[in-house]
Amino acid sequence: MKNIVAICSLLLILQACQDKKLTEVVEVPLPTAQEKVSISSPDAVKADKGAFKMVKLPYLYDALQPSIDALTLENHYSKHYLTYTNNLNKEIAGTDKENLTIEEILAKLDPSNDNLKNNAGGYYNHNMYWESMGSKKGLQPKDTLAGAINKEFGSFSNFCSLFKDTSEKQFGSGWAWLLVDKSGKLVITSTQNQDNPLMPKAVVKGTPILALDLWEHAYYLDYQYKRGKYIDGFFNCINWENVQKKYEATLK
Numbered sequence: 001m002k003n004i005v006a007i008c009s010l011l012l013i014l015q016a017c018q019d020k021k022l023t024e025v026v027e028v029p030l031p032t033a034q035e036k037v038s039i040s041s042p043d044a045v046k047a048d049k050g051a052f053k054m055v056k057l058p059y060l061y062d063a064l065q066p067s068i069d070a071l072t073l074e075n076h077y078s079k080h081y082l083t084y085t086n087n088l089n090k091e092i093a094g095t096d097k098e099n100l101t102i103e104e105i106l107a108k109l110d111p112s113n114d115n116l117k118n119n120a121g122g123y124y125n126h127n128m129y130w131e132s133m134g135s136k137k138g139l140q141p142k143d144t145l146a147g148a149i150n151k152e153f154g155s156f157s158n159f160c161s162l163f164k165d166t167s168e169k170q171f172g173s174g175w176a177w178l179l180v181d182k183s184g185k186l187v188i189t190s191t192q193n194q195d196n197p198l199m200p201k202a203v204v205k206g207t208p209i210l211a212l213d214l215w216e217h218a219y220y221l222d223y224q225y226k227r228g229k230y231i232d233g234f235f236n237c238i239n240w241e242n243v244q245k246k247y248e249a250t251l252k
Helices: 002-026 070-092 102-107 114-132 143-153 156-169 227-235 240-250
Strands: 174-180 186-192 207-213
Touching (some): 070 114, 102 114, 143 156, 143 240, 156 174, 156 186, 174 240, 207 240
Antiparallel strands (some): 174 186, 174 207
């Protein structure tokens, strides 16, 4: 009988120890969201040696929140844009194109050279995209640009509706643009993949002054399939001062 009692006591002690171990495992704190995701600085991103450098991002990764979150912008700039920059430099290494501007490369582009077209387009298009945005929210065009928008589209509100409609109707990956055509007129258009209005076979040609990236990597973490919400968010981030400068440069 004593042996039975002793065995039962030992089993209870072992069970208690086991329960304690299980309790201790459950109570280990989980890592916070800040510990799981580390956002670096745009200044830490450097392209490999080559003719073209990455355009310095003129704001921090979190500057465009809540319209574009920091993780989306970091991945876009430090992964996608970096890759286009490095691939462009590899494509033109050792050729006469190393001495050309990106605009000159695009204007003289052989449309059948897909690698150069995609990487040169990806580099230029992203440069325009970064410069189209800023941390000052809620601003609108002024001066000559405001006048030109009112003249061509009737009002700023009409321009916004037309630009959004063009962006939403672009099938698959691509870009939406506000450009100045050869007659000096403002035009809204879109292009597929990494094409742009500077390329020889562009349907609508001109000088871009505003660019919106419509590839899913630009918005999917924030908006999933809701491209329209992303476009609305983009309008909260447009740097109209930069767009104004680009517009005025076409008038000279």
